[in-house]
Amino acid sequence: MIKNILNLGDAALYCDFGKEVNKETNTQVIRYFKSIQKENISSINNLSPSYNKLIISFDLKKTNFKDLKKIIENLNITNEDNLKNKTIEVPVCCDENFALDIVRLEKKLNLKREKIYENFFSKEFFCYMTGFIAGMPFLGDLSENMRAKRLETPRVKVPKGSVALTEQFANIYTFESPGGWNVIGNSPLTIFDSSKETNPNLINPGDIVLFKEISKKQYENYNE
Amino acid sequence: MSKNYFQVIRAGINTTFQDEGRKNLYHVGIPFSGAMDKRNYFLSNKLVGNKINSPALEFAYQGPLLKYFGNKINIAITGEVNFKIKKKDIIIDGNCYQSLNLENGDEIDILSTNKSVYGYLAIGGQIDLEYQWSSCSTNTKAIIGANDGKKLENEQVINISKLNNQSMERKLNYINTKIENIRIIKGTNFDYFSDKGKKIFLEKEFVVSKLTDRMGMRLEGPKIENVIDTNIKSEGLIKGVIQVPADGNPIVMLSDHGTIGGYPKIGVVISADYDKLVQLSPGSKIKFKHVDLSSAENLFKLYDLETQNLISQIE
Numbered sequence: 001m002i003k004n005i006l007n008l009g010d011a012a013l014y015c016d017f018g019k020e021v022n023k024e025t026n027t028q029v030i031r032y033f034k035s036i037q038k039e040n041i042s043s044i045n046n047l048s049p050s051y052n053k054l055i056i057s058f059d060l061k062k063t064n065f066k067d068l069k070k071i072i073e074n075l076n077i078t079n080e081d082n083l084k085n086k087t088i089e090v091p092v093c094c095d096e097n098f099a100l101d102i103v104r105l106e107k108k109l110n111l112k113r114e115k116i117y118e119n120f121f122s123k124e125f126f127c128y129m130t131g132f133i134a135g136m137p138f139l140g141d142l143s144e145n146m147r148a149k150r151l152e153t154p155r156v157k158v159p160k161g162s163v164a165l166t167e168q169f170a171n172i173y174t175f176e177s178p179g180g181w182n183v184i185g186n187s188p189l190t191i192f193d194s195s196k197e198t199n200p201n202l203i204n205p206g207d208i209v210l211f212k213e214i215s216k217k218q219y220e221n222y223n224e
Numbered sequence: 225m226s227k228n229y230f231q232v233i234r235a236g237i238n239t240t241f242q243d244e245g246r247k248n249l250y251h252v253g254i255p256f257s258g259a260m261d262k263r264n265y266f267l268s269n270k271l272v273g274n275k276i277n278s279p280a281l282e283f284a285y286q287g288p289l290l291k292y293f294g295n296k297i298n299i300a301i302t303g304e305v306n307f308k309i310k311k312k313d314i315i316i317d318g319n320c321y322q323s324l325n326l327e328n329g330d331e332i333d334i335l336s337t338n339k340s341v342y343g344y345l346a347i348g349g350q351i352d353l354e355y356q357w358s359s360c361s362t363n364t365k366a367i368i369g370a371n372d373g374k375k376l377e378n379e380q381v382i383n384i385s386k387l388n389n390q391s392m393e394r395k396l397n398y399i400n401t402k403i404e405n406i407r408i409i410k411g412t413n414f415d416y417f418s419d420k421g422k423k424i425f426l427e428k429e430f431v432v433s434k435l436t437d438r439m440g441m442r443l444e445g446p447k448i449e450n451v452i453d454t455n456i457k458s459e460g461l462i463k464g465v466i467q468v469p470a471d472g473n474p475i476v477m478l479s480d481h482g483t484i485g486g487y488p489k490i491g492v493v494i495s496a497d498y499d500k501l502v503q504l505s506p507g508s509k510i511k512f513k514h515v516d517l518s519s520a521e522n523l524f525k526l527y528d529l530e531t532q533n534l535i536s537q538i539e
Contacts, residue, residue: 009409009492010520012462033251045247046256048460048483054459057250060495060524065517131253131460131483134366138458138484145260173367174253192253194368197357201252 001028002054005072007065012110013056013072021051021140021168026128030205035077040108043068049205051138083140087208090187092121092163093219098186101151105165105182107146117213119146119178122185125170125209130201137175137203142168154180161186162209170211172203188222228294228349228384235378236288236334238437241351241370244277246359250460250483257361257369257480260342260438260502263531264302264400270538271300271394272321272348279353279360281345281369281382285505287334288345288376292326297387299324299332303343307334323348323396328485338526340400340503352383363480365439371523396538403500403515409520411466411489413456421472424489425490425512430474438480441501443510447472458486464501466495466512478502496514496523 001017008014015147033049036056042170058068077089094117096102102113109116120212125139142165150166155178158164162173164181171181191202205208214222242265245258259265259282266276266522281288287305300323301307307318310331317494318324318332320343326332337343353360353370360370367373371380417425444525461467465477476493477485479502491512493501504510517522 006412007409007411007517008462008489009464009522010495010517012492014412033527046250047248048250048462050459050484051457053457053459055250055462057462060521061528064521129458129484130251132458132485133482134253134368136253192366194356194366194373205251 002032003197005069008055010065011058011070013058013065013069015054015056015072017052017054019052021128023126025052026126031207032077035075036072038061039075041071046130067080085206085208086204087210089201089210089212090163090189090209091214091218091222092187093187093214093216094185095216095219098183100162101164102181102184104151105148108182109146109206111145116184119143120165120170121211121213123211125211127203127205127207127209129205130203133173133175133177133203134194135201135203136171137191137201137209139209148182150180151182154178155196158183159186161188163187166220186219188219190224228297228387230290230292230384232288232378232382233291233331234289235376235380236283237286238284239288239362240282240288240362241279241353242282242361243279243359245361245479246357249357253483254357254363254366254368255479255481255483256463257363258359259302259344261303261344261478261499263499263534264342265344266531266535267321267396267398267538268300268302268344268346269495270535271302271321271396272298272346273394274346274348275383276535278296278346279351280347281376282336283334283343283345284341286336287343289331289333290382291329291530292330293328294384295328296390297326297384297385298348298390300346300394301334301343302346304338304340305334305343306336306338307332321336323393325347335378339402339505341505342503347384349384350386352385354429365480380396394538396534398534400503401500403497404509405511406497406501407494407515407519407523408466408512409494410514411491413488414490416452416488417452417468417490417508418449418451420494421451424448425474426510426514432504432506432510434506436506438478440478440481441476441504443474443476445473446476454488455486456488458484461485462492464495464498465489466491466493475492476501494520494523496520496527
């Protein structure tokens with residue numbers, strides 16, 4: 001449930017679902033997001049679901065904070081399961097040319113790389129949100145012993161396809177981008193495809209992601 | 225069949241095709257994009273008889289040098305722009321806010337934006353462009369929109385598929401007013417900052433740094449001290465949000481911003497001041513002034529009304 005609705009500037013509602021970052025809270029956020037999307041309210045021009053927040057941007061020519069807040073508060077959010085989750089398998093090659101931060105991570109976590117990969121590949125991840133750059137999925141949760149801080153100096157260019165960890169999360173760089181996450185491998189899978197206008201993202205909030213290790217050869221010959 | 229096109233001799237620093245932008249895609253990680261200064265963008269289109277939300281070329285600092293081939297065409301430039309039209313044997317200093325005719329072989333040389341950042345070149349007709357999510361706006365970060373998601377490049381061609389009927393000359397008397405005070409609403413993490421930090425934010429002068437582009441504007445000035453946490457749980461961003469990272473220097477999110485961020489939000493620029501904000505070039509001084517929500521809403525109504533009036537003055 002929404003705990004509180006504030007204004008973010010003069011053209012957005014900032015809906016707070018509570019302090020905790022967990023699957024339950026995030027599932028509530030996604031439920032609201034999908035229900036509001038379905039309502040097709042013409043004054044709304046963007047929705048940003050995240051771990052525990054939902055930001056609703058609106059056209060200030062068509063409505064205002066007070067009026068839209070009332071509409072959102074009175075929406076009937078069905079508790080039925082409108083979340084059609086998919087499970088997606090993401091191949092990852094951990095060749096040392098791709099695993100840019102594995103040595104650093106061994107030190108940070110005090111774990112051998114074999115153990116790091118074993119933990120990583122045996123985990124089932126939940127997609128909390130997508131964004132920052134187009135299509136980038138924020139996946140959780142890593143177990144306590146796998147949580148490392150960001151790089152002290154972020155990379156200017158993280159290669160496209162990089163699979164990286166920080167704190168309780170994993171992500172996939174859908175584009176070459178600056179970034180400070182610990183890179184442990186690279187996926188040849190296309191996660192963001194702008195030619196698919198109805199759904200450019202392969203991984204969406206609420207989906208389940210399983211990573212699968214592939215060899216350098218399998219990576220090079222990878223064919224979707 | 226005759227063909228009408230521009231040859232790009234010099235592309236300029238950051239020249240892109242823009243329209244109103246694309247909406248309802250924050251959740252996949254795609255921002256609005258679109259023309260940075262909407263008022264000047266609308267006015268450029270109106271001056272050449274286009275629908276006001278037609279694609280136009282947006283340029284920053286130094287614009288393009290274009291050579292035109294084809295039948296007589298109508299163009300207009302808005303902003304604070306120095307440009308020249310080169311005809312067979314004469315060079316004419318161009319005036320903004322009025323329609324101009326180009327003939328086969330003429331060149332338009334957009335030299336610079338004067339004490340501002342963005343200018344707009346509207347072309348009277350239909351430019352041949354690809355659309356993605358109902359918008360041609362080029363987003364170079366996500367590689368989407370017109371021109372294969374890239375900036376304009378030297379030697380390329382801009383094809384015009386249809387020319388507007390040559391209409392009467394259109395003109396507008398308009399002066400871009402400069403503002404130093406940017407009005408803001410307090411952000412959702414305003415209380416993360418010390419009393420001194422808040423005071424600095426609302427009373428001191430900041431300078432627009434060189435690290436400023438269509439994604440964001442970095443400011444330099446006295447450090448804004450955070451007393452709670454220099455990180456928040458990552459959440460959505462909107463344009464105009466002012467984040468303050470650990471180094472204490474504010475960053476304002478602009479139209480091509482990353483859609484998720486994890487720095488505390490100290491404020492949000494009001495909608496009425498966005499067009500003016502984006503025109504502040506590196507080195508400009510800026511002061512933030514707090515207003516409440518209802519004032520911000522009224523100021524936007526006034527600003528929008530003024531824009532509509534300017535548009536309707538062009539006939």
